[in-house]
Amino acid sequence: MKRRIVGVGVLALGCILALSSAAVDRVSAASAAQTVPAESARPDDTACMTCHGAGSSKPAVSISQTRHGNKSDSRTPACRDCHGASENHIKAPSSAPDVAFGAKSKAVSNPEQRSAACLTCHESKVLPRANWTGSQHQSRGVACSDCHNVHAPDQKVLSKATQADVCFGCHKAQRAQVRRVSAHPLATTGLADTRKMACSDCHNPHGSTGPKLLVKNSVNDTCFTCHAEKRGPYLWEHAPVADDCTNCHTPHGSSNAPLLKARVPWLCQDCHSGDHGAQVNSGANLAGARVTTANGAQQPGAAAPRAQLSARACLNCHVLVHGSNHPAGAKFQR
Ligand code: HEC
Ligand code: HEC
Ligand code: HEC
Ligand code: HEC
Ligand code: HEC
Ligand code: HEC
Ligand code: HEC
Ligand code: HEC
Ligand code: HEC
Ligand code: HEC
Numbered sequence: 526m527k528r529r530i531v532g533v534g535v536l537a538l539g540c541i542l543a544l545s546s547a548a549v550d551r552v553s554a555a556s557a558a559q560t561v562p563a564e565s566a567r568p569d570d571t572a573c574m575t576c577h578g579a580g581s582s583k584p585a586v587s588i589s590q591t592r593h594g595n596k597s598d599s600r601t602p603a604c605r606d607c608h609g610a611s612e613n614h615i616k617a618p619s620s621a622p623d624v625a626f627g628a629k630s631k632a633v634s635n636p637e638q639r640s641a642a643c644l645t646c647h648e649s650k651v652l653p654r655a656n657w658t659g660s661q662h663q664s665r666g667v668a669c670s671d672c673h674n675v676h677a678p679d680q681k682v683l684s685k686a687t688q689a690d691v692c693f694g695c696h697k698a699q700r701a702q703v704r705r706v707s708a709h710p711l712a713t714t715g716l717a718d719t720r721k722m723a724c725s726d727c728h729n730p731h732g733s734t735g736p737k738l739l740v741k742n743s744v745n746d747t748c749f750t751c752h753a754e755k756r757g758p759y760l761w762e763h764a765p766v767a768d769d770c771t772n773c774h775t776p777h778g779s780s781n782a783p784l785l786k787a788r789v790p791w792l793c794q795d796c797h798s799g800d801h802g803a804q805v806n807s808g809a810n811l812a813g814a815r816v817t818t819a820n821g822a823q824q825p826g827a828a829a830p831r832a833q834l835s836a837r838a839c840l841n842c843h844v845l846v847h848g849s850n851h852p853a854g855a856k857f858q859r
Pocket of ligand 5: 692
């Protein structure tokens with residue numbers, strides 16, 4: 526009885542494999558012209574499959590449903606390309622294979638060995654990962670397999686909906702930040718699934734030529750990939766905007782909308798003191814002791830309108846904080 530059930534399982538699996546290899550054949554027909562090492566150069570999986578094949582006590586066949594299972598692509602890794610020749614393990618399965626990755630492993634290989642198993646192909650030949658060596662992750666002992674679950678048909682880290690969960694496993698501070706009232710749509714907040722973006726929209730976890738593993742060479746260039754309108758050019762530039770968006774914004778989340786490091790007017794007063802900033806209650810220092818409010822009404826300075834603190838504070842008048850293109854917009858009022 527037990528044997529029958531296993532048999533049906535193997536049959537069903539056979540069908541899945543046949544289906545997926547038909548799809549795979551179509552793909553590889555298109556790329557057959559590529560120059561790749563001869564298939565005979567790949568190690569043989571037979572020895573491993575006697576114990577790890579379908580229906581065995583330690584099946585490891587799910588990888589055949591991934592892009593590493595494309596048998597008709599001669600670049601596809603065999604078990605031993607990643608796990609090493611593992612002669613001792615074949616003879617005595619209780620001893621670990623040459624390269625062991627899993628959290629459940631008895632003897633996990635060190636991060637360099639684990640990543641080296643991937644870099645033989647991914648350093649330059651297949652889907653190359655530039656700037657890995659010397660990157661923050663590489664130098665702190667993070668390995669490819671800490672993010673990539675290569676045996677899983679649906680890798681969490683490769684999907685926008687689930688990627689952040691993988692990162693949050695190590696980056697607890699960012700997990701807390703993206704749950705604040707104002708945040709990029711990165712986490713599930715309340716009922717709505719707001720995961721429209723992934724960490725990898727701004728960061729390249731493999732390494733980068735910019736700071737903080739950013740996808741571009743600077744914070745601003747990274748922000749401009751989506752907020753292009755903030756790039757300008759402006760006739761009247763606000764120096765801290767051109768310098769670095771994080772002078773005022775925090776990228777992951779804040780309790781001050783929209784993603785501000787502090788609430789206005791305090792945000793502005795971090796940099797602007799002097800007469801105008803100090804006499805926020807009077808407006809008496811402004812031109813003609815009269816100021817223009819948001820609704821255009823003239824207010825006598827002596828009336829102490831508290832305009833600089835009430836409602837949108839500085840933004841009541843300085844509406845274009847990112848820069849202005851109006852000939853009279855030097856103070857970002859229009
Ligand atoms: C004679 C049977 C047998 C053969 C042949 C065999 N394995 Fe295993 N393998 C096992 C068993 C049994 C386990 C579970 C060991 C345990 O849990 O103590 C295992 C475990 C593993 C593990 C997990 C080890 C860990 O600690 O994470 C890997 C990876 C592995 N085998 C890869 C391979 C590869 C690659 C080959 C071919 C080169 C291979 N095996 C050949 C029986 C075998
Ligand atoms: C022998 C070569 C080889 C080795 C070793 C290898 N890969 Fe790959 N990898 C490939 C090929 C071939 C593809 C498919 C490329 C394609 O479809 O264009 C691939 C695809 C991938 C993808 C994309 C998968 C997807 O579903 O989109 C990831 C991620 C990846 N490899 C990670 C790894 C990691 C992590 C390791 C080490 C644990 C590794 N690879 C080891 C050859 C290799
Ligand atoms: C910190 C987590 C992390 C680490 C460590 C990591 N990756 Fe990735 N990897 C990702 C994410 C996220 C993506 C998807 C976004 C992207 O392409 O940057 C990805 C994508 C890939 C892809 C391309 C998949 C495709 O379909 O284009 C390959 C290949 C790959 N990684 C291989 C590696 C290799 C090899 C290593 C180790 C040298 C490694 N990764 C280390 C997170 C990681
Ligand atoms: C692309 C590299 C790669 C290839 C090819 C590969 N593995 Fe693995 N293997 C890994 C990684 C990485 C892990 C750790 C778990 C994960 O990432 O899914 C692993 C885990 C395992 C485990 C332990 C599973 C567990 O849940 O602890 C076994 C057993 C195993 N592999 C056997 C095999 C066999 C047999 C083959 C050939 C059919 C094979 N692997 C092909 C990279 C690879
Ligand atoms: C296995 C743990 C681990 C995982 C998973 C992980 N990281 Fe990291 N990450 C680290 C470590 C360790 C550092 C180095 C921290 C340091 O230098 O303070 C780091 C640093 C960083 C940095 C900062 C670089 C700098 O210059 O300070 C960024 C950005 C980053 N990771 C993004 C990610 C993203 C995005 C993901 C998911 C795709 C991810 N990490 C997944 C461990 C991890
Ligand atoms: C909108 C772009 C953007 C997104 C999306 C994003 N980051 Fe960042 N991240 C940045 C910028 C910019 C910095 C550097 C400025 C800073 O530290 O505030 C940074 C810094 C970091 C750092 C280093 C923090 C430090 O104190 O040095 C880590 C770790 C990090 N991000 C992880 C993540 C993780 C994990 C995700 C996904 C949940 C993510 N980031 C999503 C833009 C982004
Ligand atoms: C991959 C695209 C992308 C990148 C890169 C990006 N953003 Fe955003 N940004 C968005 C999206 C999407 C929203 C949400 C818009 C919405 O909710 O309507 C947003 C919203 C914002 C908001 C308004 C938040 C609110 O609560 O209304 C600010 C401020 C912001 N981003 C600043 C930045 C900064 C600073 C950077 C660079 C560190 C950056 N963004 C990089 C896509 C991006
Ligand atoms: C001097 C402080 C400051 C700097 C620097 C700054 N911002 Fe802002 N940003 C603000 C303030 C204040 C608001 C709210 C404006 C409002 O409510 O009218 C805002 C709002 C936003 C918004 C949402 C509303 C809108 O205008 O679309 C986005 C997106 C944004 N900023 C992106 C950026 C980007 C990208 C950079 C870097 C190029 C940047 N900011 C630099 C202060 C700043
Ligand atoms: C990180 C520091 C910093 C922050 C925060 C900041 N500014 Fe500025 N701001 C500057 C610098 C530097 C200049 C250029 C001063 C100069 O050219 O003399 C400037 C110029 C200005 C000017 C034009 C001044 C002139 O003399 O032409 C106005 C108006 C202004 N900022 C308003 C604001 C408002 C409103 C906020 C808050 C939303 C703000 N600033 C936040 C640094 C900052
Ligand atoms: C009621 C309207 C109004 C409010 C509110 C307001 N300002 Fe102004 N601000 C002005 C006007 C008008 C000028 C131009 C004065 C001039 O041209 O002599 C100005 C000029 C400035 C300048 C240029 C330097 C100077 O003193 O002439 C800075 C910097 C500035 N404001 C910052 C701020 C900050 C910071 C806040 C919030 C604490 C703020 N303003 C609130 C109307 C306002």
